[in-house]
Amino acid sequence: MRQQAQNSKRTRQYEHIKDSALHRGESEKRAKEIAGRTVNKVRAQQGESKTASKTSLNDMSPSRRGGERSHSGAGGRTYAQLYAEARTKKISGRSGMNKAALLKALG
Numbered sequence: 101m102r103q104q105a106q107n108s109k110r111t112r113q114y115e116h117i118k119d120s121a122l123h124r125g126e127s128e129k130r131a132k133e134i135a136g137r138t139v140n141k142v143r144a145q146q147g148e149s150k151t152a153s154k155t156s157l158n159d160m161s162p163s164r165r166g167g168e169r170s171h172s173g174a175g176g177r178t179y180a181q182l183y184a185e186a187r188t189k190k191i192s193g194r195s196g197m198n199k200a201a202l203l204k205a206l207g
Contacts, residue, residue, distance in 0.1 A: 110148075114139045138162045182206060 114135045121131035141162055144152035177185075182202040186194040191205050 110139050110143060113142070 117135035117138050118131045121134045122128065126134065140149070141156050141159075143149045144156040145161060179199045179202070182199060183194060185206060186197070186202055189206070194202065194205070197205065
């Protein structure tokens with residue numbers, strides 16, 4: 101019975117990840133690849149697969165990795181977002197600052 105429950109759980113998980121990737125604009129092929137790799141890694145970490153790579157076992161779980169990276173984007177806030185925040189805080193010299201300088205000025 102446990103095997104059946106795990107299979108249906110992983111099937112639901114696969115579909116959810118695939119739908120999320122499609123919603124983000126990934127192609128069908130790429131969405132299937134992301135979902136398959138993620139579910140396989142979770143299965144390996146949970147001991148549900150016969151074989152597993154060292155990186156799958158020693159790396160952090162996909163859900164934790166996603167939680168740490170969510171809402172930060174590739175490099176955090178954009179230059180435009182930083183500039184707008186500097187404008188609302190009335191930081192002088194902001195027009196000549198680059199992204200790193202804006203980050204430093206905003207603290």
